[in-house]
Amino acid sequence: MRKQTKGYIESLLEDYPKYYDYVKQREYELRHPYIPVDENVGGGKAQFKKNDVQDRILITIEEDRRLNNLRREHYAIKTCYDEASSEVRKIVDELYFKSPRLRKYHSIYDLCDFKIIKLSRPSAYNYWNKFLQEIADELGLRY
Template sequence: MSDKFKELEVKLSKYKWYLKEAKQLELSIRYPYQLADGNVGGGKSSGGDNDKLLSTLIKIDENEVLNKYVKIGQAIERTFAELPEHLQEAMMEFYINRKGHYRGHPKRCAAKLNVDVSTLYRWRTEIVTEFDRQLQKDEKNKEES
């Protein structure tokens, strides 16, 4: 297996992690922890940004880590949508639904899918190839804009 194949498989298997981290980053930008400004009089504080929603949206849009996680998650979702049903099932079993200490174990997944381990490997190769194609599409779109 090549290093790129392994790297792409790691990204695929971290799908739920990317979703969770992206949500946490977005929430931390939308609702940052703020110290009290000392305004105890009940009136408006003086100065400051009057358009907090716009500045929050700009911060979300410009956060590179958040954008990276969202793009990887979207590429994984597009990959799933493009695959035939048997590959979708293999993708869910091998990469997405990773529970227990046998998670991502080729022999266990192959048995659960009722296929040979070599067949599962071919399917994994097809899934990773499609995922790479989706990521390349993102890069191409990024360069064009």
């Protein structure tokens, strides 16, 4: 797997616990867009314009590329995490789902040394790489 792809997937794993915050923020941005003040004094605006704001907001939320990518990434990580072994789940929980202040271990090497996961280092890295490849396949990334 390429180093950039691995780094991208690891950054997605670090952002996974904040997924709902990102979705809420993006939906707020779509519902309340910034509209610049029109300082043009004069005609040009129709008086009896049809108000279809609700329809436009729904269409915008459904078709938003960033929001759909967030959902796709969340679904891919969730399905791969649910299908992963308990050892891989421990790795993900310890290294990516915990907040940085609460982390005691910083690598798979540390997890193996302190017997948090009951695998040898090479087999732990093999399981980890298979997990990353499953996520890459689910997202349609080349590795």
